[in-house]
Amino acid sequence: MSPEPRKPFAARVFDAVRAIPSGRVATYGDVAAAAGRPGAARAVGTLMANAGPRRIPAHRVVAAGGALGGYGGHEAEKAALLRAEGITVVGRRIRGFAAIRCEI
DNA sequence: GAAATGACAGAGT
DNA sequence: GACTCTGCCATTT
Known part of the structure; x- marks a missing residue:
């Protein structure tokens, strides 16, 4: 069933990202799946890059x-923002990633 | 309508 | 553990 097929894929992606609470993170694949297109992780990245001045916690x-x-x-x-939310970032990796991973 | 682009994911080396 | 290659998808020109 389609949650909201009236809205463009990008809108659903932004909505999913906004649903991520502070101190939690989600992968591009998870956001894509939440948007109704599992596997479109790359498309999510493309949209985020072209998201423009959107007020979404893209750092999550x-x-x-x-x-x-x-x-x-x-x-x-991005790492600094995650650290500000209590997330431990080591180099380019997140410590306890599975523990703070938010299921959308 | 087709080609090019990009803030990925997974498997293999 | 880190690097490389291929595959997938939506948007834009």
Whole structure:
């Protein structure tokens, strides 16, 4: 069943990202699945890159395996934001990733 | 309508 | 554990 097929895929992606509470993270694949298109992790990244001035916690969206992923070339800032939420970031990886992974 | 782009994922080396 | 290659998908030009 389609939750909201009237809205574009991007809108559902943004909605899913906004549903991520502070101190939690979700992978691009999880966001894509939450948007109704599992496997479209790459599409999610593309949309985020072109999201423009959207007010969404994009820094809470990370790559699979606990990798930070990308952040428009500012992954260091992304790690800082995650740390500010109580998330332990080691290099380009997240410590206890499975523990803070939010199921959308 | 087709080709190119990009903030991925998984498997293999 | 880190790096490389291929596959997948939606958006934009």
